[in-house]
Amino acid sequence: MTQPHEAEGGATRDRDAVVRVGVLGCGNVGAALVELLRDHADVIRARSGLDLSVARIAVRNLSKDRGLELGKDVLTNDAEALVNDPSIDVIVEVIGGIEPARSLILDALKLGKPVVTANKELLANVGKELLEAAETSGVDLLFEASVAGGIPLMRPLRESLAGERITRVMGIVNGTTNFILTQMSEQGSGFAEALADAQNLGYAERDPTADVEGFDAAAKAAIIASIAFGAKVVAGDVYREGIADITQADISAAADLGYVLKLLAVAEELDGALAVRVHPAMVPATHPLASVRGSFNAVFIEGEAVGDVMLYGRGAGGRPTAVSVLGDLIDASKNLRSGARGATIGSLSRKPILPIDEVRSQYYLTLDVADRPGVLASIAGVFGQHGVSIRSMQQKGGGASAGERGERGEHALLIFVTHLAREADMRATIHDVRELDAVHTVGSLLRVIGEEG
């Protein structure tokens, strides 16, 4: 408390509208934030009375051109010194990854400095530790931008719905996979072709694993579940299936039945336990999530009293994400000035994570079977033995596939949609159905969501 800024005295400082911001990292989001702080200074001042000034930016490479006009000495490569600089009031962390971000944030919180972060990995893995550190220090840790970029999600969950009992959250939280599935659905592309389009347009990385296999969505699902249900959920707790095996045939069969295929992150509370998962799902075409196209994201929240709420927007991109960071930064700065704190979620409790076997879903299943009397009865018998109730069955049959595989006789394709069933029962059903002579191939197994329960 010896720096000149503080020496002005408490009373002066309270009225001082200048907040000195230290930014850790200057990639897409950091650079967009610096630009917004400059271009929207008038809006920010009018709405909050604050003058947010970028005091220092810590970067790895001091000589890289970031297209920003920055004062001399703003850039530094000493992130620790920035955090410890007593003239800096608030810290924004947009480095990404666990370390050094984690240590820097913990240091800042210990110094009583509010922190705004856009770091998904961090929240999804060590969120509980960070939230507890903020609680201990009594300062804000805000992270709106860590999930779903420019969409207001954390603030609605933490504040608007603070008095509500949330029962389920379903999100399209990965723009790359939603772009790919939209291309497959609207252009008739195959998966590989749609992925290549996404890569050419810059929506997908050269190595698309994190998106396509659902790792990115799983990290976001962990954060959403933590905040919606106030419990510790980490990325590793999330059951995960990607979209690499989705075929054009699945997409068109879904369309025929009135569904759209989406990669969903689903978090729900069932009898005190949490089920958190990421997988492709068939969504009824009339469900609001079905209309989320291209690289847009949306999160659909089901509450006991509020009913259905959906929040839609850009889930990624430097500028949309920077708007969320800026909203948090204004909030944290106002709280700092008034000596208050923003919404806290208290400490995250521990709730059991329900294994995927215990989760109940509706299922879509295709079977390639011999086209002869009695086959459906024997299959339906197996479903019944495992307590899986069939909601609808469609037969697509015979000619074409029979011709191709003449030696195996007449074929038919059976398409089942079940009522809600336990995952373990469905898997046991498939195991036994596979044993039936009349069943040649077990095709796609997909979950149907947004219809029953």
Added chain:
Amino acid sequence: MTQPHEAEGGATRDRDAVVRVGVLGCGNVGAALVELLRDHADVIRARSGLDLSVARIAVRNLSKDRGLELGKDVLTNDAEALVNDPSIDVIVEVIGGIEPARSLILDALKLGKPVVTANKELLANVGKELLEAAETSGVDLLFEASVAGGIPLMRPLRESLAGERITRVMGIVNGTTNFILTQMSEQGSGFAEALADAQNLGYAERDPTADVEGFDAAAKAAIIASIAFGAKVVAGDVYREGIADITQADISAAADLGYVLKLLAVAEELDGALAVRVHPAMVPATHPLASVRGSFNAVFIEGEAVGDVMLYGRGAGGRPTAVSVLGDLIDASKNLRSGARGATIGSLSRKPILPIDEVRSQYYLTLDVADRPGVLASIAGVFGQHGVSIRSMQQKGGGASAGERGERGEHALLIFVTHLAREADMRATIHDVRELDAVHTVGSLLRVIGEEG
């Protein structure tokens, strides 16, 4: 400061987690709030550390059964005494209408008591006065529930997007008219039939004027414009057209062209002036607002940096609305305990309201014309003279209408969609087109939105 509660002393009081809530009004929303405070007390305590207790409820009729179990002496018919009761910390106003709500809220604010209100009329007419009173007293006035019921809208606008420059907001903010238009679109009903359905289901009042003629939506548009643009806009500033003249023919013509008809509240800032209006509009079927069905509401926000954001949910109903009131109540109570304030919007500035004549839209226009050479050229000439550029024209011709009105010769229906044009220019175009011999009838004029500009 002489009541027993205060006498416990500041330090004790700060740590005291009990907040005594006074509720003005106990209709749908008030009763639902009281129930939520009871049923969700555990959730509220876990998330906020607060124990919100309904101390008193002011009602007009003390003997009416509200289905609530209330302690003796909770109900009162002296609203003024409730506001002035020093043991009551926070006021919730769910009476509706201007007076006595306005006076009671002003009294509460003067006493330094935070106020949460769900009162649309109040905010849309005397919002500036109330916000200034809150500013003067330095206490919270929160009103999430005054627009779009259970949808988090005010908090995202005031906080999440606090650093963003919003360019336009378009909302489906009236569930009754959206239900009617959805019925017309999906069931093929006429307007009268769909209205009767809405009345039978309790979505529409016996006298549906406020909904159908757009008065309800206009009040909400005024509040949205005030908050999004930080300027004083009252209900009377809003240009308004309802849906009573919409025909099944309009709906199906819209569908043929790939549009869905919606009643939209639109607020935008154009060169420092505000254009705020409510009217039916043709929305491209792929636009997120097009998928908002039945009695659901949604607000689509366009920002300079964040791009498109949409917030969707239940726009009315006791329980969804009470969830929004409760979110505000928790926020205000936490701020009260910590001596802080929630998001303020400062004082509302004065910005010019753009007259509808100056607003630029795309238009959809149908003309019943004589089916002979040269007609289109003369009509297109009139459009051109007024600087209205035609984007597409479709001719639906002849047979049937010619048969019906044989004495007037062969007819054709021309359907125009224009590029963006000034309203005054479009009106002048229609005036002159009407003068043409070959034009028998000028049909529907509808605005197209969400496509250009």
